[in-house]
Amino acid sequence: MRLLTRQVPADQPLDLPKLVDTLQIDPENLSRALVKLSLEQLVTRRDDGNFVTTPITVEVTDRLFDARCVIQVGIADGYVQHIKDQQIAELRGLATTLAAIVAEDNPDLARFLGVSHRYHTAFVGLSGCDQLVDAYSRLGISGLWRNAIADRDWWNLFDISFHQDLTVALEQRSTDEVKRHIYHHNEHVKAMVRAIITDSGGEI
Secondary structure, three states: OOOOOOOOOEOOEOOHHHHHHHHOOOHHHHHHHHHHHHHOOOEEEOOOOOEEEOOOOHHHHHHHHHHHHHHHHHHHHHHHHHOOHHHHHHHHHHHHHHHHHHHOOOOOHHHHHHHHHHHHHHHHHHHOOHHHHHHHHOOOHHHHHHHHHOOOOHHHOOOOHHHHHHHHHHHOOOHHHHHHHHHHHHHHHHHHHHHHHHHOOOOO
16 A cells, blocks of 8 residues: 555665564565565566566556557457357456446445456456466556556546446457457556546656
């Protein structure tokens, strides 16, 4: 949370002994947490071994979302025609849950991001390839979102219809429609994050 709220300045080495003392955690647990955060691209390990918080710029976010888009378009080309009814049912259930979360009086961002991650992971999982699912997870999209929009009215920013529209296209086994929704969503989220980063002075 300290990283996500930028209580720790970007590009300054993390004081690990101080973090251990402040957070009252075991050094080994802190090391594991830093490895996980590095996978989410929230921290970077420098050549000297020090961890620093990673500034998030437009270039960083564009690369992340474009990488996700490439993975998802590849899934669309290779697997949409072979999708099973139970896989569609899983995706439909997750899309319905996401719509329900956003409709709540006080939408829970952590819950929304968790379900959204499950949706995208299930979509990539259509490939049956654990390595590809792992590659998607390592992009750290959920961590980026938590950092970028935690203090905003995020439910008014997201393209909420995307998951439902994509699921309908999957039900129709329409590869072209699936890809169209993926490309459109990619441009939408990149534009949204660009605006947030620009408003924040060029990095967050």
